[in-house]
Amino acid sequence: MEPLSHLESFVQSAEAGSFSAGARRLGLTPAAVSKNVARLEASLGVRLFQRSTRRLTLTETGEGFLRQVSGGLALVQDALASVATVGGQPAGTLKVSMGQAFGRAYVVPLLGEFLARYPAIVPDWHFDNRQVDLIGEGFDAAIGGGIELAPGLVARELARVHVVAVASPGYMARRPMPAVPSDLAALDGIVRRSSPTGRLRNWTLVNAAGDEGEADLKPRIVFSDPEAIAQAVRMGLGVALLPMPFAGPGLASGEFVRVLPGWVADMGALSLYYPNKKLLPAKTRVFVDFVVERFRETGFAQRMKGG
Template identity: 75%
Template sequence: MQPLSHLESFVRSAEAGSFSAAARQLGLTPAAVSKNVARLEAGLGVRLFQRSTRRLTLSEGGERLLREIGGALSTLSDAVASVAKDDGQPAGTLKVSMGQAFGRDYVVPLLDGFLARYPAVLPDWHFDNRQVDLIGEGFDAAIGGGIELTPGVVARELARIHIVAAAAPGYMAGKPMPRRPSDLAAFDGIVRRSSPTGRIRSWTLRNKAGEEGAVDTRARVIFSDPEAMAQAAVMGLGIALLPMPFALPRLQSGTLVRVLPGWWADSGPISLYYPSKKLLPARTRVFVDFVVEHFRSRHFARDMQGN
């Protein structure tokens, strides 16, 4: 029987693609992880990785071993961790990735209630506007939109996010109100450049009647960040097409008003992602349940609609 530490070093290295990444997850040095894998290879008499200076690649034998033990080892490790707690309460470091502005505005406010219920959990939250490798980087969960659903990861949809047109009341004062999306061509636009593609984002708005119309504003300002776009709109620099998480607080406060009310674009879901394990660590399970229940009770999905 191979030691559990050797098997775990192999599985984490295979999933992360490097000994260094596996070492960060396991709290070991890369040399220790490499040595564990080498001892496993020696015990099995099989080379598990094709090593290069840039990345580990599984050999045929390594792929076969990972298929056989990957899920079982994860379940075993989580089961051991679960029963090892003195009082049976969820505990340990909860590593979560989320967008910067969305995390600050919608997730951090949940922290006091979550910690009051689960005081032994240590939140380790990363605020990054990027798609993380949930398993390879050792995250317990991630919250965001447009994240690729890779093997071994499941998603719980929190809401569909609508895009709406908004502007400062002062900017719209004295101007004729647009009635259709094409009317926005007469106004200054605060437009968004997509970070992944470098292109200016274009939107087609629709209404409940099924009508559609493309938006073409005069670009006055170009930003890559929707929170900055919302701030520029509040300053009266033009009309911005904003995701509802950024528009809603300002619409409620009156610093922005809807332009073309009843017209919107669907930018896709924002979801809570986590590994699809049979036995999730208790800290991850209670976090998922807590977040889903909070957003449901606050009617978040309804508030994100622009229709």
């Protein structure tokens, strides 16, 4: 039987289209992956890849071998991961993706308790404001909003996130309080540029009566980072439309005041995503349960509502 590492190197390189991409998925060097595949070919006595300086393609034999082994390999990997323990405790490296500011503010503070409960798990957390390919990039889980629920993924909703208009008390002390969203045009707007699209974010606000209005902020400052926007609000530089994860702490401390109280925009669901597997690795299962439990205990979903 071929070593599992040789089969993994072959399958990941074949699916990714190169030794380098396969190596990134496996956390190895391209040289190590190439060597594993070469050893597999030598052991089988066949050539699985056609190699050139520009591309890596499967031979006809390689294509047939990939069809035969890929499904079975995934089952073996899932089975091994599901029982991976040290002293009866879930173990292994836990690769999770989350937004930079959100992860620092809401997930990292839970880390001490999580490690105390599961000391054999090693968090490998990636802080990046982009949508990752959980399965393709080898992530165990991701936390975020607006992530496409691709086949093979499960989403556990943590909260519906509202967007609210905020400013510093000092800034609003010198200005009349807006009554409807269109009144925001008279104020200095600190607006956000979407990193994926490059466009300025526009919001339609609604109130409890069902009235709607476009938040007509005139850009005075444009940032791509919500944490930077919150800092500019604290400095009294203008009014901003912020998701509650970033507006909530300032409102609780008194650094922010609500502009247009009662008016909100629904940003959508913030969810925890993970692969849908019959044999979910123990490390992933306990992480999902832990995050859902702690967010529920702290009333996170209620705190994300701005109404």
